[in-house]
Amino acid sequence: MDKFVIQGGRPLRGTVTVSGAKNASLALMPATLLAPGRFMLRNTPKLRDVATMTRLLESMGLALEQKDHTLFVDSSHIANQEAPYEHVKKMRASIYVLGPLIARFGRARVSLPGGCAWGPRPVNLHLEGLRKLGAQIDLESGYIVAKAARLAGARILFDISSVGATGNVLMAAVLAKGTTLIENAAMEPEITSLAEFLVSMGAKIDGIGTAHLEIEGVDDLHAADATTIPDRIEAGTFMIAAAMGGKGSNVRIAGCNPKHLGALVVKLDDAGATVRTGSDYVEVDGQEEIRPVNAATAIYPGFPTDLQAQWIAFMARANGTSTVTDTIYFDRFMHVPELNRLGANISVKENIATVVGVPGLRGAKVMSTDLRASASLILAGLAAEGRTEVLRVYHLDRGYESIEKKLQALGASITRERGEEF
Ligand code: UD1
Numbered sequence: 001m002d003k004f005v006i007q008g009g010r011p012l013r014g015t016v017t018v019s020g021a022k023n024a025s026l027a028l029m030p031a032t033l034l035a036p037g038r039f040m041l042r043n044t045p046k047l048r049d050v051a052t053m054t055r056l057l058e059s060m061g062l063a064l065e066q067k068d069h070t071l072f073v074d075s076s077h078i079a080n081q082e083a084p085y086e087h088v089k090k091m092r093a094s095i096y097v098l099g100p101l102i103a104r105f106g107r108a109r110v111s112l113p114g115g116c117a118w119g120p121r122p123v124n125l126h127l128e129g130l131r132k133l134g135a136q137i138d139l140e141s142g143y144i145v146a147k148a149a150r151l152a153g154a155r156i157l158f159d160i161s162s163v164g165a166t167g168n169v170l171m172a173a174v175l176a177k178g179t180t181l182i183e184n185a186a187m188e189p190e191i192t193s194l195a196e197f198l199v200s201m202g203a204k205i206d207g208i209g210t211a212h213l214e215i216e217g218v219d220d221l222h223a224a225d226a227t228t229i230p231d232r233i234e235a236g237t238f239m240i241a242a243a244m245g246g247k248g249s250n251v252r253i254a255g256c257n258p259k260h261l262g263a264l265v266v267k268l269d270d271a272g273a274t275v276r277t278g279s280d281y282v283e284v285d286g287q288e289e290i291r292p293v294n295a296a297t298a299i300y301p302g303f304p305t306d307l308q309a310q311w312i313a314f315m316a317r318a319n320g321t322s323t324v325t326d327t328i329y330f331d332r333f334m335h336v337p338e339l340n341r342l343g344a345n346i347s348v349k350e351n352i353a354t355v356v357g358v359p360g361l362r363g364a365k366v367m368s369t370d371l372r373a374s375a376s377l378i379l380a381g382l383a384a385e386g387r388t389e390v391l392r393v394y395h396l397d398r399g400y401e402s403i404e405k406k407l408q409a410l411g412a413s414i415t416r417e418r419g420e421e422f
Contacts, residue, residue, distance in 0.1 A: 111142060366389070
């Protein structure tokens with residue numbers, strides 16, 4: 001298993017270019033199940049999760065090839081409608097194949113995703129929504145077994161705003177007979193990009209980008225191309241890294257969409273960082289003094305839960321106490337004990353982390369537990385005095401393309417080495 005070795009305390013300077021959004025790709029790729037033909041998905045990031053989705057779609061008979069950042073998908077031949085446990089256990093987003101498969105083929109057999117390192121992540125809303133569209137869904141030996149003649153439009157209200165459930169039901173509704181209303185739909189940019197892709201495939205969707213989606217089902221869709229939107233979480237991670245880099249740090253985060261990063265820009269500003277935004281870039285200067293700023297995660301356009309761990313790492317060096325609340329995932333605090341090993345002073349009660357800022361962090365060996373936790377440990381390691389080893393970085397490879405190369409180009413001392421086994 002690989003590890004990262006970091007010599008902290010260096011300012012970050014230069015330009016880093018953001019990759020395509022993991023969570024957008026993981027929705028666009030299964031959408032290709034909805035129509036036979038050849039698709040071209042540009043700006044697809046090279047990530048382990050994209051490789052996992054590729055393997056899953058290949059196991060169903062699709063042909064996929066990634067050349068640089070363009071993913072070619074040929075969905076002309078689909079041999080089966082099954083997502084086996086071996087793929088789904090690696091990545092929960094595999095559940096995204098469920099909606100398209102039932103809508104187009106009237107059947108699907110998809111392994112139930114398990115929990116996550118930080119707690120349960122149910123799929124009840126996905127199943128309730130698909131049932132409302134007329135799918136008959138049974139749970140058999142750990143599998144979701146779904147059948148339908150043709151789905152029929154329905155009114156659906158999600159009790160909780162869910163990215164995955166909105167995406168899944170949206171992909172099913174585009175081929176249903178009649179009109180579907182999705183109330184309290186997720187408004188995350190990745191859902192907007194999925195909806196726009198579906199429209200380019202011939203779907204009829206109103207209210208894109210809002211919490212109220214109206215879908216007029218069509219009989220069939222056709223293949224189309226798409227360009228994956230920039231990864232706002234990767235961009236946000238580099239923005240926080242720059243702000244943490246101290247005086248002398250100045251980073252331009254290029255190829256991003258600042259409109260998707262509004263909540264973070266405000267919070268960084270509150271913390272005393274200098275942030276300049278252009279049409280497709282954000283520039284952040286590091287600061288000597290970090291002001292403590294409370295943050296609470298919320299659905300888009302609120303502060304993203306996927307930046308919660310990185311924000312806690314930032315606040316660990318603030319000149320005062322702050323609280324960071326996760327209202328989306330109550331147990332997503334696995335990074336806290338590891339950050340404390342680096343000298344941070346953070347305690348967690350229920351879903352609230354209280355971060356007592358310390359003047360400096362010190363390098364140590366720490367363990368990655370999940371994707372965003374790993375990112376927070378890297379940020380803390382970069383800001384810490386001395387040597388930090390971040391073990392089990394395979395979590396990072398799920399969602400950050402070449403993070404060490406991008407950080408090296410900014411002047412960071414970070415190398416990938418073979419780590420010890422556990
Ligand atoms: C997606 C993102 C993930 C991000 C999350 C929240 C992808 C591939 N992943 O995950 O990076 O952290 O959005 O922004 O896009 N819930 C239920 N029942 C359900 C579904 C969800 O109770 O059937 C709850 C969840 O437990 C959570 C909340 O709804 O508390 C939001 O989760 P959701 O938006 O569904 O997250 P994902 O789509 O899994």
